[in-house]
Amino acid sequence: MINLPGENGFDTLPPVMTTDSSVPTRSRWQSRLLIAAVAGAGVSILLGVYGRIHDPAGQQTISGFFGTTLAFKAWMASLVLFFALVQLITALRIWGRIPWPRTLPAWFGQVHRLSGTLAFLATLPVAYHCLWAIGFEPDMSQPRRFIHSMLGCFFYGAFVVKVVAVRSRRLPGWMLPAIGGTVFTSLVGLWLTSSLWFFTNIGFPGF
């Protein structure tokens, strides 16, 4: 089943299928994608530059119930991954890739948006501590930290591309899933190089 905008409360979601007359010309969607990519690349580069030139503060920022900021970050990143999984699963259903639920309730699209928004919100304190207190790791002899730093910058750039792309109805139908998949993959990489490392090297639950 393919859902079109305006049906089942999906008025904020992009079309899955377009008719021939509505297919944008290649140059139009390419220029839109270029704008999104430039914006995303700009964000990634700015974050990387900030991480490099900012002197790491070396302070605990938020710890709360978890006792240490590191444990707080590990669990917040896991929460982000959970919300991202909800968004992935709801997206798969919206795009007709999984059959359940058979009929979509009107609120389904809003759950997709809600999970994405909550995932993004949960990344903010984690990113703040990473960039302000620890900084960017440029040294490739520290592969986990280097990859994590690169992925962190890449994630926000890819997220910006998705935010721009999701508001454009002129991109080809395959584009948004590709961008969303890229965002999700980078998030998984971030979790593997931080939370999983924490849970396996420091301890589980770690507080």
Add this chain to the structure above:
Amino acid sequence: MALKKLVNGLQVFAVLATVWTVVLMFTAQPPVSGDPVQDDGARIFAARCSGCHGAQGQGLSGPQLGGVVAERFPDPAEQAAVVANGRNGMPAFGSRLTADELAAVVEFTRTRLGA
């Protein structure tokens, strides 16, 4: 639709939270001791050492430093040599830190961590 309003409100909040986070990144200042050596040491420790030794030197994948490192290495030069050359899986920082930075981080771990 209530859920749609909630999500819209949350998205506005997310934008505001993002702006606030960026402002905080540029304006928040860590507490300073007034001693430039100690402050350099704290900064280097946070960037280079805390991932393994813990933000408070409590030990994570690397051994605890806070409150015990001065006992383990009565001679600061011996500790500095370990930091510079590495040992038992600890990477060598001799090529990544200047002599002053090395001294600052050693001083920091001996006097401020676990204090």
